Amino acid sequence: MTSPETPSPQVLTGEARLRQRSRRIRNIWITTLGAGLLFGVAVGVAGKRLGAELPPLAFWAMMAALVVMTVVINVWYLQGVDEVEVQDNLWAAYAGLNAHVLIAAGWYSAAARGLAPTPDVLAVALATVIVTLIAYVGLKLRRRLG
Amino acid sequence: MNNRLRLLRAERGWSQAELAGRIDVSRQAVNAIETGKHDPSLSLAFRIAREFGLPIEQVFDGGEA
The missing domain is CATH 1.10.287 (Helix Hairpins)
Known part of the structure; x- marks a missing residue:
């Protein structure tokens, strides 16, 4: 039950909701670019340190992480736009x-x-x-x- | 598909951005629908009609733009 002191949820105007929506999509872009950058750096560092000695399991784990990350971000993006x-x-x-x-x-x-x-x-x-x-x-x- | 979006918006004093926020699409999407460059899906068309408080056939008609 809502008490009289509880403020009613703020009803946003359409323009405010549009700004909120734009921020949400911008966050998806930033996350995508950030995740891509982190993954690229991780692969670069691993490649430089281990070179050809990168264990196959680690390589396939990285590829699996890339696939999962791509799928998750794309689903998130397609649901947001x-x-x-x-x-x-x-x-x-x-x-x-x-x-x-x-x-x-x-x-x-x-x-x-x-x-x-x-x-x-x-x-x-x-x-x-x-x-x-x-x-x-x-x-x-x-x-x-x- | 013809539509009366621009007129209905003007009657209510809503900008494209205002309508876009109300129906949860981008402003470009509202513009594309208004100018006949995009035919909305059935669910979006119903959402638009509901936002204007009108039956869908008073917002859209099946004729070519």
Whole structure:
């Protein structure tokens, strides 16, 4: 039972709730970047100290931690954002997937015919990320300017 | 899909940000729906109609924008 002294819960205006929502999503971004940075530093330090002697179990434990962290952060993010944001993410991922297939298939075919150097997995991955980011930023700009 | 979001908002003196906070989406989402660049899901459309206190068919209609 609520006593007369208990202050009633503050009813936020829509704009205040929007600010709260923006803060929540910004926190998810900060956590994601922070976790990625920590993981990168941990892998770098472990690699430098142990090099090839990193026990296989430790390596697989790190990979498992990375997978769990990625899944948890993505679920948290997708539950926090609205359907327009989810749609933009899906379109950007779709563009990235198409770019990946086209670049990889094109490069491998060209290399098989001696028209290009041996495909570089990291270069293909980097190109995929770049195309995905360009698609995402393009969608966001279109929404902001439109 | 046509909608009367801009008009209903104006009647209540709500900004896009105010409506966005009330229905728990971003301001860009409200803008995208208002300008016909995004058709809301059924659940979001119902949430919007509920926020305005109107039946869904008085906020949205199925015609092309």
